Amino acid sequence: MRRFSSLAAAAALFLVPACSTRTLNDAVSIAASPTPTTLTRVLGRRAVDYAANPASLERDLKSVSDALDKLFHVLRGKAEDKWGKDGAQVPSAKRYVKYLDNYKSRTLVDFEDGSVTVETVDQDKPRQSLREAVVVTLLTPRDPRSVDLFSDHPVKLGEEPYLLGLVKDQDDRDIRWEWRAGRFADWLMDHSLSERTITRNGKPVTVRSVRIAMVPGHLERSAEKILPLVERQADAYGLDKTLILSIIRVESDFNPFAVSEAGAFGLMQVVPGTAGRDVYQFLHNRPGFPTGAELQDPATNIRYGAAYLHLLVSKYVGPVADPISAEYCAIAAYNGGPGSVLRTFSSDRDEALSRINAMPPDHVYDTLTEDHPAAETRRYLQKVVMARREFRGI
Template identity: 30%
Template sequence: MKTISMTVLSVTLPLLISTAVIANDPFAELDNEVEQLYVDDTAEFEQWYAEHLSEFNKWQMAYLEQWDKQQVSSIEKWGDAKTPSQDTLVVYNEETESRTVVDLEKGEITINYPAPSNSTSESADADLLVVNKVITDNKELWQQVGFRIPEPATSQVVYVEPVKVQEQTFEEVRQEIIAQTERQMSQLDIYAEQNMVMVSPPQKERIVEQQKQVLEANKQKRIITAQANIQKQKTVHQQQPTKMVEYKVKIPSSALSERAGSYLPQIKIESAKRGLSPALVLAIMHEESHFNPQARSHVPAYGLMQIVPTTAGHDVNKLYRGNDAPMRATDLYNPEINIETGTEYLNILHNRYLKGIKDPKSAKYSVIAAYNTGSGNVAKAFGERRVSAAIKKINSMTSDQVYQQLITNLPYDETRNYLKKVNNRMQSYQAHNNSTI
């Protein structure tokens, strides 16, 4: 990638000044020379900016390639598209050829493994032994999600079912691909805002739009490929029937609040430092990871508050820690670092990018949306290119009007739904924790 030198301005400027002083209109001449310098370098800046965003896009799409491979493998072997994500844990055991899926969104754990070819009703005891071995092997995992002492499985909850691809599988995969693409477009918008150079707003929008078209084309390609593969595997499973042993159990209803409670002391400490509501942090953490410190999405984002190392992580490093570099994913799996980073990013959004919003509720709605999609897209929801102009409009509206404007006009469905969910959860945490939040 070509590096653009900014030293040319400092070298040329003294010469321009000395020449301009002897002219009839020295300041006009100086302005003309500097403007010419800017024009001469415009194409160079635009090329650098386009290449920079292109590299970011390639980095994002590389993680989607991993997800696509996992999805194909899952449908081929298990008949479904259950893959690791920010709210789903998937653990494989080579010894038992089993798969354990912890779905934090649905609140259930499922264990599967291929049924022996000679499996009969008399072999139920053998199946039970395998399931209980898997439970024992994953004891720590079960405890992490809410089972203090995992209870042994019984024959009443262990079934042998034929492996088949369900009719809704393609629609589930399609919707996931759409959501992934929208989240990546949001991150592209945030990255573009953070890496502003001497490129005019219209040119910047053109370059960003070109990169979004790349993401859109990739989305359509992935959907077509997924549809073909799912149809193929549906036929394979019909022509070559196999069976799967399945055990499913609900995670205790108290597990979510217990996981949240384990992080509440740290949340209160970091929130207090920045004047944030702990209920806001809890609601975002709930939506982002269901309080799973090892959560990783295919944006990619990491940990409890789903920090993207190159956008939110870089911002916090640069503006808070004095380190102009992206964060490391390994650090973001540390709950203390993740909570510190997530709360500081909320603080940066509130007191830097969206500074000046007078009504506290309006500010909170705007910050929630910006946490997901960036302050630039908040501005777009109010029909503005510049955030400062959007803030003027926000300050002329009631908080209810601001909320309705955001959930109606934010650029992405994913962000509109995100704002609704986080707002509802925030109110719930406030209602149930008045003594502590």
């Protein structure tokens, strides 16, 4: 119970836009509350006027970062208790991981290679546990608020599943309702159940699992699901929708539950203390930052990501006259920051912009992919440009 309280308190910090050391005590006292309104009311009292207290903004951003570190640390520890040190898995930008049933069952969805794996280490009733986990996996809603990735809490079912249209049952049918999910789970038990052995505390443990392949073109289908949100923000900020889609493709592979240990959230992997902070100031004309919970909402996340791209193009690495060159600079800056983009061309900002504007777009691209100081950013620009080809016809 003490360990759970610690986890719940960390989760509360992770969701709150303004934190203090006292917030931890508040969170512990209400962690077991069944009413979300209580949580909202208590944490809502922590609001801070950051314009009048700028130092508190830095402290609160540090608190949120520390809380997320704690969440991952505690989750990994609980997973290791059941799956062994080498078998523990935690969520990431492109990988959905959800534990159930006292951490004995789990779902692993790799959005990059399009695979869904459901497995259990339950030794008493493995078939029943695995079947239940498969049904939950197939029916898990798209809304991240229905899923607590950092605990084994049950998933709240009912809304449209995020895997709808991305996986099919044995009859090549979509899986929307519990009866069909249950029937497919039974079929999987009979036709694709596999076993392997892991070591836990020096002893062998049997893992039973099933694997489901996503349909061909699953990334394009995922893109279509969020296309209205993307188009709305593309229109609002004068961006090409394929630019936003390609950023999402490279950042999260359309994982609606994306969260990374680096502190980035959501489809466009927005970091609250950097891009999130800048966009918050831009949108609200006051200092602040979005919460992790807000950034897990697809509409909010895409709004923040698109607004940040707008700031990069119009303010941070601008003005760049050629729109294609401007996009190349914005893409590189989205990953590595605007300062390093400009320094790739010159240590002097004005001289850097002058050189960029004197180059044709293909020379700007070549310079960024060959001379940018960060190998990750060089590869990132290449990946995003290649990804845009996937969405030209969407």
